[in-house]
Amino acid sequence: MGGSRAGLHTLVGAYVMDAVPDADRAAFERHLTGCEPCREEVRGLREATARLGAAVAIEPRPQLRDQTLSAARRLRQLPPLVAQRRDPRMARRPARWTRLSGAVRQSWLARLAATAAVILAVVVVGLSLHLTSMQHRLSSDEQGSHAIAAVLGASDAKMMTAKVRTGGMATVVMSHRARELVFTASKLSVLPQSRAYELWLMGPAGDKPVGMLAPAHGGMAGPMVVRGLVHGDRLVLTVEPVGGSPQPTTSPIVVIGLGI
Amino acid sequence: MPDVPADDAAPGRAEPARPAAADGGLERAIRAVARGDERAFTTVYDQVAAAVLGTARRVLRDPAQSEEVMQEVLLEVWRTAARFDPASGSAFSWIMMLAHRRAVDRVRTEQRAADRQLRAARASIEYDEVIDAVESRLEHERVRRCLGSLTDLQRESVTLAYYGGYSYPEVARLLGVAVGTVKTRMRDGLIRLRDCLGVE
């Protein structure tokens, strides 16, 4: 994947036709954020591919119209992202990523290791030393820890922290290259029994629930791995009914732009 | 255009509809939808549903799945209208992007490699049945003519990727050419198509 700048430019055609495999697409979308000529070309070529679609239009069965319209009526719409950005309560500072220093990495891994002894083997994997046969014995839970260690151990891992509006701090460690991140929070406020914290990815294509967070003592929550990040995604935390919601029902208490 | 493959040559049969890409009416409707305007949503539906369904059908082949994708896309438009950004393109191209991406995602997750080989074989045969288009004959003809101005390799790369839902390494394998070649042919082909269609 990757390659020279010129090599990436040529991916524009495949990209607008959704013909770029995931690994290349991550690299290309990173390139796009910093390359105005490519963004311009994407805009123009998307108009062209839209016409390819228009040229093969098929009249839908008439019933589908009423079905779709009444389904829409029952579906809650997403608020504009701009309004969230302007919310003064958010105190949202511009995204500031810091490189993950060796010491920080170690302390994270240590914290992770403390959750289960066997995870130590995973940590070794995360630090890109040789895989041991231990890996075969990892349960699915431990596979999750493996994923966490992989993000923390990524050479391009960067860290960001943000204040949670209702109290506490959120921390994200992210590998932009792998398009994966690890989320943790500390000192989160205790919620009523009926409420819980829910983590979301919000982007141009909608909101995706990531998972529920159950803070332990000290309001510590996570670590939680988030994968499959796409261009324009932000990581958002809300308070929801305890079982979680398919879509956010309250306003965000933290929004973290991911810079992808 | 003797070199246009049969599957891109079938003319649309139905009544002319206005070309969805060409007017600001759709943008206005999307802005109204963002404010919860249900009537505006019916306008959007009437303008794009056929193109969305046709695109999904070309990629997925399966009529029932294509209808599902069409409905999902329209509901996504309803849900996320407030997040449509006119700076990144026309409303029509935004909706078609959602449509194509969703169709391709479905293909990639649900279909095994064997099925996909089969799909390639059937792609040209089934097109004639599929083209029950409401979209204007004119639009269809224009696109067909412009596809005809591409080199064979450009056109095959573009149609396999867009209509077939194949990734560029897969297209390279199907055509028996280097991946680098396919990448540049896709880009050059679309640039030529864009210029021929006169889109901004």
Ligand SMILES: [Zn+2]
């Ligand atoms: Zn570029």
